[in-house]
Amino acid sequence: MxxxxxxxxxxxxxxxxxxxxxxxxxxxxxxxxxxxxxxxxxxxxxxxxxxxxxxxxxxxxxxxxxxxxxxxxxxxxxxxxxxxxxxxxxxxxxxxxxxxxxxxxxxxxxxxxxxxxxxxxxxxxxxxxxxAQLGAFPLPVEVIPFGWQTTKALIEETLVSLDVLSRECSLRMNGAKPLMTDESNYIVDLHLKRIGNPRQLALVLNQIPGVVENGLFIxxxxxxxxxxxxxxxxxxxxxxxxxxxxxxxxxxxxxxxxxxx
The missing domain is CATH 3.40.50.1360 (Rossmann fold)
Incomplete structure (x- = not known):
């Protein structure tokens, strides 16, 4: 009530x-x-x-x-x-x-x-x-299932040159299986802690093959x-x-x- x-x-x-x-x-x-x-x-x-x-x-x-x-x-x-x-x-x-x-x-x-x-x-x-600054909440990135581990590795490599505090990434799970979106894709969560330049990060992430879209709305x-x-x-x-x-x-x-x- x-x-x-x-x-x-x-x-x-x-x-x-x-x-x-x-x-x-x-x-x-x-x-x-x-x-x-x-x-x-x-x-x-x-x-x-x-x-x-x-x-x-x-x-x-x-x-x-x-x-x-x-x-x-x-x-x-x-x-x-x-x-x-x-x-x-x-x-x-x-x-x-x-x-x-x-x-x-x-x-x-x-x-x-x-x-x-x-x-x-x-x-x-x-x-x-x-x-005050984005990044405490993990940033979701939607990726296609094919080659998702390679896509995740490319994301982690890309983060090295960007203004973020952490580069930990994890596949979102639904129990023992990867979570599937309505479009039958996976979600990789980026535990960045702090995002210094959200606009740059959004643009760079979407250039990575396998990435469908990211959760930054700019x-x-x-x-x-x-x-x-x-x-x-x-x-x-x-x-x-x-x-x-x-x-x-x-x-x-x-x-x-x-x-x-």
């Missing part, structure tokens, strides 16, 4: 709820993946049921697609939608320039494709995701909505150079929580 939410989950919820206020009838909306994005999809479903909001969503993973169906958010493919008004998604880290690390949920490829096919990207996150996020455990939200717009604080009323309906009991 709502009263049982811990401060982190409450922060995620209020950020998600505030972000859905940017959605207007007629919009085509990219639906992110992850725990915070899941709150957003539930809140969007509530607006559709209670306000008659008319939107169509483009999910960034099979998990998000299934949740959208459950809560009544109409969905389509990116090929059908062609271009989106808005994408709302979470992040594993974001810095003062709104550069992001994403991919903790192994959906970074579809997330980046959808976000860059949008007029605007809004990131929703709890305050703990804000960092110059893609326009607004970040930061949730706090007391119900406060901070909205930071990097294009407008503005920041504002307000409170989100914390009275979620039973429908939002129905699939969590």
């Amino acid at each position: 709502p009263a049982d939410l811990n401060p982190i989950d409450k922060a995620k919820f209020v950020a998600a709820k505030r972000a859905t206020e940017f959605v207007e009838t007629g919009m085509k909306v990219g639906l992110g993946t992850g725990s915070t994005a899941a709150w957003m999809v539930r809140c969007l479903g509530e607006r559709i049921r209670e306000e008659g909001l008319r939107v169509v969503g483009v999910p960034t993973s099979s998990r998000t697609a299934e949740l959208a169906r459950q809560v009544g958010v109409p969905i389509t493919t990116l090929d059908e939608a062609k271009w989106l008004d808005l994408t709302i998604d979470g992040a594993d880290e974001f810095d003062p320039n709104l550069a992001l690390i994403k991919g903790g949920g192994a959906a970074l490829l579809q997330e980046k494709i959808v976000a860059t096919a949008s007029d605007q990207m809004i990131v929703i996150a709890d305050a703990a995701k804000e960092v 110059d893609i996020c326009d607004i970040v909505v930061i949730g706090h455990g007391d119900g406060r939200v901070t909205v930071r717009d990097i294009n407008a150079g503005s920041e504002s604080d307000d409170f989100v009323e914390f009275k979620p309906s039973d429908n939002i929580f129905a699939d969590m009991e």
Whole structure:
């Protein structure tokens, strides 16, 4: 029930709820993946049921697609939608320039494709995701399974000449087997600890044969909505150079929580 939410989950919820206020009838909306994005999809479903909001969503993973169906958010493919008004998604880290690390949920490829096919990207996150410099969270890199060990070795060799604190890399596992993304690829996590030049790193990684995409989102996020455990939200717009604080009323309906009991 709502009263049982811990401060982190409450922060995620209020950020998600505030972000859905940017959605207007007629919009085509990219639906992110992850725990915070899941709150957003539930809140969007509530607006559709209670306000008659008319939107169509483009999910960034099979998990998000299934949740959208459950809560009544109409969905389509990116090929059908062609271009989106808005994408709302979470992040594993974001810095003062709104550069992001994403991919903790192994959906970074579809997330980046959808976000860059949008007029605007809004990131929703709890305050703990804000960092002065990216890199504490492992950077996910999606690689094709063929020759993945060679690709991993090439990544490690490339990191020697880059401004990072550590060069440890590991294949992400799902039990005893490598984790498979929705595109049937693997994820190599880069435990860099500190990324001195995210833009350079993103460009260099994508030049390595076998690398499909990396989890650095540079110059893609326009607004970040930061949730706090007391119900406060901070909205930071990097294009407008503005920041504002307000409170989100914390009275979620039973429908939002129905699939969590």
